Amino acid sequence: MPPAVPSSAKPLTNRQDGAVRYGPALTLLASLFFMWGFITVINNTLLPHLRSVFELNYTQTTLIESVWFIAYFVASIPSAKLIERLGYQKSLVIGLLIMAGGSLGMMLAASIPSYGVTLTMLFVIACGITLLQVAANPYVAVVGKPETASSRLNLVQALNSAGTMLAPMFGAYLILGRSKGGTAEAGVVLTHAERLADAQSVILPYGLVAAVLLVLAVVIAKFPLPAMVSTASRREALLEGAGQGAWQRFWHHPLWQHRNLVLGVPAIFIYLIAEIGVANLFINFVSQPEIANLTHEQAGKYLSFLWGGMMVGRFAGSAIMQRFDAAKVLALFSVGAFVVMLVTVFAHGPAAMWSLILVGLFHSIMFPTIFTLGIKGLGPLTEEASGLLVMAIAGGALVVVQGYIADHVGLQTSFLLTAACELYILFYALWGSRPTAALADTEVEAPTA
Numbered sequence: 001m002p003p004a005v006p007s008s009a010k011p012l013t014n015r016q017d018g019a020v021r022y023g024p025a026l027t028l029l030a031s032l033f034f035m036w037g038f039i040t041v042i043n044n045t046l047l048p049h050l051r052s053v054f055e056l057n058y059t060q061t062t063l064i065e066s067v068w069f070i071a072y073f074v075a076s077i078p079s080a081k082l083i084e085r086l087g088y089q090k091s092l093v094i095g096l097l098i099m100a101g102g103s104l105g106m107m108l109a110a111s112i113p114s115y116g117v118t119l120t121m122l123f124v125i126a127c128g129i130t131l132l133q134v135a136a137n138p139y140v141a142v143v144g145k146p147e148t149a150s151s152r153l154n155l156v157q158a159l160n161s162a163g164t165m166l167a168p169m170f171g172a173y174l175i176l177g178r179s180k181g182g183t184a185e186a187g188v189v190l191t192h193a194e195r196l197a198d199a200q201s202v203i204l205p206y207g208l209v210a211a212v213l214l215v216l217a218v219v220i221a222k223f224p225l226p227a228m229v230s231t232a233s234r235r236e237a238l239l240e241g242a243g244q245g246a247w248q249r250f251w252h253h254p255l256w257q258h259r260n261l262v263l264g265v266p267a268i269f270i271y272l273i274a275e276i277g278v279a280n281l282f283i284n285f286v287s288q289p290e291i292a293n294l295t296h297e298q299a300g301k302y303l304s305f306l307w308g309g310m311m312v313g314r315f316a317g318s319a320i321m322q323r324f325d326a327a328k329v330l331a332l333f334s335v336g337a338f339v340v341m342l343v344t345v346f347a348h349g350p351a352a353m354w355s356l357i358l359v360g361l362f363h364s365i366m367f368p369t370i371f372t373l374g375i376k377g378l379g380p381l382t383e384e385a386s387g388l389l390v391m392a393i394a395g396g397a398l399v400v401v402q403g404y405i406a407d408h409v410g411l412q413t414s415f416l417l418t419a420a421c422e423l424y425i426l427f428y429a430l431w432g433s434r435p436t437a438a439l440a441d442t443e444v445e446a447p448t449a
Helices: 025-054 060-088 090-111 115-141 147-177 193-220 232-240 245-252 264-286 294-322 326-347 348-365 366-375 379-408 413-433
Strands: none
Touching: 025 060, 025 090, 025 115, 025 147, 025 193, 060 090, 060 115, 060 379, 090 115, 090 193, 115 366, 115 379, 147 294, 147 366, 193 245, 193 348, 232 366, 264 294, 264 348, 264 366, 264 379, 264 413, 294 326, 294 348, 326 348, 326 413, 366 379, 366 413, 379 413
16 A cells, blocks of 8 residues: 555645745756666666677677666566555665665676676666656656646756766776777677676776665655655546456556557657667667777767767757647657668768767657656556556667667668657657546645655
């Protein structure tokens, strides 16, 4: 059962001063968005590193990322149940501790070194991030006016993008820059001793990450975060007509009455295929002689421009959505993403590299905007809807499909898959995101002293 609501709490629903009243809490939550963005994108520099250390092909390399995103599928619904039982604040702390434990495990995996332990620890870290995603995204969306939910979530997601922008520089310096494989010219084959030495370069960066996560866990545990008002009774009332059997309750669940959620889940799934495919194969793509002819270390620094574009786009999108409809802005950005991906596929040299970098700007608003459009009008069903949308992040696991295309057809041609993904986002923006059967908005409690 959700935690009890203190009798002294005064519910605040859509208050005009909500942004000011909840400013400190949102600022702290923004630090969580920063950290999980930072850790997720360390993978983009970690993957070419592991490709070198373990001598992997593209399919095997992208399979590492698939394991990461399978965690979203496995952990999303349990995360929603945990939040219902323990509340948002305790769940955030547990998520941070899980991530810290996984980061410490990465140090162990590097010291062995072990491909299997590496996969396991990345899965653990991703489970912690999943718990944070299920808790923090809907929390930010409902604290404030519903019509500016997309703007608000884009704003804090901009801090997520700040983490993703800094992570490649961190990884390029502390992982790729300190390894033989990261600084060698393309095509150089490492000796067994050099690969073992390269594996050790992961220990320091993940030790630093674990320390920061533990500090954040302590801060979150002691901070007076406002809590969402319990919606258990309203949720149970909605479920009464769904039938008594498990399958009846599933097929007649009121969630399926909401087109914006039903089509929003595949929108998140498909968007993640596009975002993760671009990010994971960026370094290998721009390192090719016919594109930019860079070392992996140099390419890792250019990856920061991709994530920097996402940060700029989210800040800009947050401001734009204060005045324009979020779905229309999403449609415009999806068209831009489709165009630059076609340039990436058919151009060569710097033009192909910079068009791939530019897709970060157009991808910027997609996840937070789809998420807020997907939970719009869900009221007491917001937690379950959030769990489903975060579960859809597992779409990133299908990046292995792009890896397969890259191995058998060509790396540059594989980005046609990304272009196709942008078309579904356009469809969702223009039609699929229109809400049906809207419910009353979720309320929040005032923060306690």
